[in-house]
Amino acid sequence: MLPTIPTESNSYEECKITSDWLKAHTDVRPVLAIVCGSGLGGLAKTIKDPVILKYQDIPNFPQSTVHGHAGQLVFGTLQGKQCVCMQGRFHLYEGYPVQKITLPIRVFKLMGVQTVILTNAAGGLNPGYRVGDVMVIRDHINMPGMAGNNPLAGLNDERFGVRFPCMSDAYDRKLREMAHEVGEELGFSDFLKEGVYVVLGGPSFETIAECRMLHSMGADAVGMSTGHEVIVARHCGMRCFALSLISNQSVMDYTSKEKANHEEVLETGKERAAQMEQLPGRVVRPAPRVQWQVNIPTQSLSCVRNRSLSRI
Ligand SMILES: O=P(O)(O)O[C@@H]1C[C@H](O)[C@@H](CO)O1
Numbered sequence: 153m154l155p156t157i158p159t160e161s162n163s164y165e166e167c168k169i170t171s172d173w174l175k176a177h178t179d180v181r182p183v184l185a186i187v188c189g190s191g192l193g194g195l196a197k198t199i200k201d202p203v204i205l206k207y208q209d210i211p212n213f214p215q216s217t218v219h220g221h222a223g224q225l226v227f228g229t230l231q232g233k234q235c236v237c238m239q240g241r242f243h244l245y246e247g248y249p250v251q252k253i254t255l256p257i258r259v260f261k262l263m264g265v266q267t268v269i270l271t272n273a274a275g276g277l278n279p280g281y282r283v284g285d286v287m288v289i290r291d292h293i294n295m296p297g298m299a300g301n302n303p304l305a306g307l308n309d310e311r312f313g314v315r316f317p318c319m320s321d322a323y324d325r326k327l328r329e330m331a332h333e334v335g336e337e338l339g340f341s342d343f344l345k346e347g348v349y350v351v352l353g354g355p356s357f358e359t360i361a362e363c364r365m366l367h368s369m370g371a372d373a374v375g376m377s378t379g380h381e382v383i384v385a386r387h388c389g390m391r392c393f394a395l396s397l398i399s400n401q402s403v404m405d406y407t408s409k410e411k412a413n414h415e416e417v418l419e420t421g422k423e424r425a426a427q428m429e430q431l432p433g434r435v436v437r438p439a440p441r442v443q444w445q446v447n448i449p450t451q452s453l454s455c456v457r458n459r460s461l462s463r464i
């Protein structure tokens with residue numbers, strides 16, 4: 153007989169109850185979801201015609217317990233696209249099972265979301281990074297997952313995705329390229345980087361020895377989120393794009409007097425708020441209308457077509 157594994161915290165049925173409730177409380181049918189990191193919830197201000205629903209009122213939703221995470225969903229439009237924004241995410245160290253942390257992602261899938269944009273605050277491990285740099289995440293290293301704490305552990309529900317999903321294309325290449333293009337247009341090139349994010353369970357920040365190890369194994373920034381959400385989003389076929397704000401430099405040197413702290417993380421978020429709020433919207437914005445003009449002199453024929461190319 154097969155063991156009974158509890159999957160109710162993010163089961164199809166649980167997610168459907170939440171998704172149906174949300175559909176009954178807003179007319180917005182999001183194709184885009186945004187998950188805001190610590191101190192980065194200001195992005196929700198850029199959403200037009202907002203409809204706000206508090207986590208405490210949403211069936212099956214966990215509650216935000218961390219300063220800098222407001223604890224509400226904001227529905228509306230961003231660059232003309234119907235979207236839902238999580239102003240506050242959940243973390244392993246808050247005591248939730250990893251399946252519960254990622255429940256909103258499955259709920260968004262059931263509501264029709266196709267693309268997920270995630271932000272987070274992270275410590276910079278790459279010695280070339282400065283506080284205030286913004287890292288486009290190219291890839292992640294999921295440390296809790298390696299120790300068996302993967303959000304897809306448990307019985308697999310094929311209605312969401314396959315048992316063994318591929319993760320070599322987790323962070324969408326086209327959206328990453330778009331971010332650099334848009335970053336250049338906006339004059340962000342000096343602080344826009346691309347690199348590997350390593351997820352830890354937290355809540356303690358890393359020791360010096362841990363930072364050295366994480367960097368030597370290929371990570372550029374370290375944090376406590378995002379990877380779990382991306383795994384669940386990719387499992388059910390959504391495109392993912394993620395940004396880390398380098399909110400502090402990881403301490404790699406025993407002579408350093410620096411100490412990581414959450415206040416600095418939130419402060420850096422305030423200082424980079426304007427740029428962090430602009431970038432996601434510009435990445436998903438439909439490209440400007442391109443005018444194609446074909447002149448065929450022999451027949452003196454002019455054919456002009458207007459086309460709008462969508463970036464997502
Ligand atoms: O939600 P994110 O990943 O932005 O939050 C980071 C990790 C910890 O929750 C917190 C530490 O300051 O910021």
Ligand SMILES: Nc1nc2[nH]cnc2c(=O)[nH]1
Pocket residue numbers: 273274275276352354356357358374375376399400401402412417
């Ligand atoms: N693990 C971890 N998470 C962070 N979030 C913001 N800064 C840090 C950091 O230095 N380490």
